[in-house]
Amino acid sequence: MFRFLCLSLIFYSIISTTNLFATDAKTNTYPHPKKTALIIVDIQNSFCPGGELPVTDGDKVVPIVNNLRDLFPTVVLSQDYHPRGHSSFASSHEGKAFFETDEEGNVLWPDHCVQGSPGAEFHKDLVRKEGDLVIKKGTNPKVDSYSAFYENDKKTPPRFDDGKTLTEVLRERGITTLVLGGLAYDFCVGWTAEDAVKDGFKVIVVKDATRSIAMPLPGGKTTETVMDERLAAAGVEVITAEELKARFAASAG
Ligand code: VGL
Numbered sequence: 001m002f003r004f005l006c007l008s009l010i011f012y013s014i015i016s017t018t019n020l021f022a023t024d025a026k027t028n029t030y031p032h033p034k035k036t037a038l039i040i041v042d043i044q045n046s047f048c049p050g051g052e053l054p055v056t057d058g059d060k061v062v063p064i065v066n067n068l069r070d071l072f073p074t075v076v077l078s079q080d081y082h083p084r085g086h087s088s089f090a091s092s093h094e095g096k097a098f099f100e101t102d103e104e105g106n107v108l109w110p111d112h113c114v115q116g117s118p119g120a121e122f123h124k125d126l127v128r129k130e131g132d133l134v135i136k137k138g139t140n141p142k143v144d145s146y147s148a149f150y151e152n153d154k155k156t157p158p159r160f161d162d163g164k165t166l167t168e169v170l171r172e173r174g175i176t177t178l179v180l181g182g183l184a185y186d187f188c189v190g191w192t193a194e195d196a197v198k199d200g201f202k203v204i205v206v207k208d209a210t211r212s213i214a215m216p217l218p219g220g221k222t223t224e225t226v227m228d229e230r231l232a233a234a235g236v237e238v239i240t241a242e243e244l245k246a247r248f249a250a251s252a253g
Pocket residue numbers: 042047080109146183184185186187188189
């Protein structure tokens with residue numbers, strides 16, 4: 001009997017240690033889903049087919065993002081929200097066409113996401129729920145903001161109506177990891193991902209939940225291939241929606 005008890009104890013310890021290790025391995029390869037937030041970047045009419053700055057197949061990300069959102073207790077939507085006559089619009093610069101750059105090298109765009117216009121609204125099929133956080137950006141007439149964390153001056157954060165920054169709100173909720181999708185990969189998604197890394201978050205971009213503007217650059221590169229390189233250098237993981245789901249399944253419970 002004593003022998004049996006001892007053996008059971010040994011077995012029990014082996015099993016529980018193995019389990020412990022398994023749990024550790026899982027939490028190491030994937031942080032807890034409860035500490036992970038989804039950031040849906042700029043899925044607005046201006047960036048979808050028919051909009052003023054359409055991203056090819058921009059609307060195709062809508063069902064993919066809709067399908068992912070229930071994995072996350074915190075969902076943030078960023079909204080590009082420019083005042084009329086914004087400095088990032090080519091129309092505000094005499095003699096400039098869109099996709100050219102201004103005197104400081106900033107890319108100039110067609111008028112888009114103008115406050116109060118249909119272009120600024122989220123795509124009609126994008127699922128939104130009570131409790132979603134909406135962060136508006138690009139509201140400063142003089143400075144553009146590709147990122148939802150910092151304007152293009154790299155220091156002024158866009159703020160929620162209560163004055164808090166996105167980083168503050170995410171930290172309050174104990175969020176350590178961010179999953180990003182939306183438009184456009186090579187501008188607002190990519191810049192948001194880079195700033196999130198700077199503020200200490202682990203960042204995953206779901207590539208098939210994004211589309212790129214893909215402006216051609218000298219040397220055969222595009223703004224998309226350059227962003228691939230930038231995100232790799234920043235330590236951002238770029239994976240597919242299927243891969244993300246598999247990881248969540250593996251780390252659940
Ligand atoms: C964006 C250009 C200008 C974007 C926003 O959401 O990627 N791109 N404003």
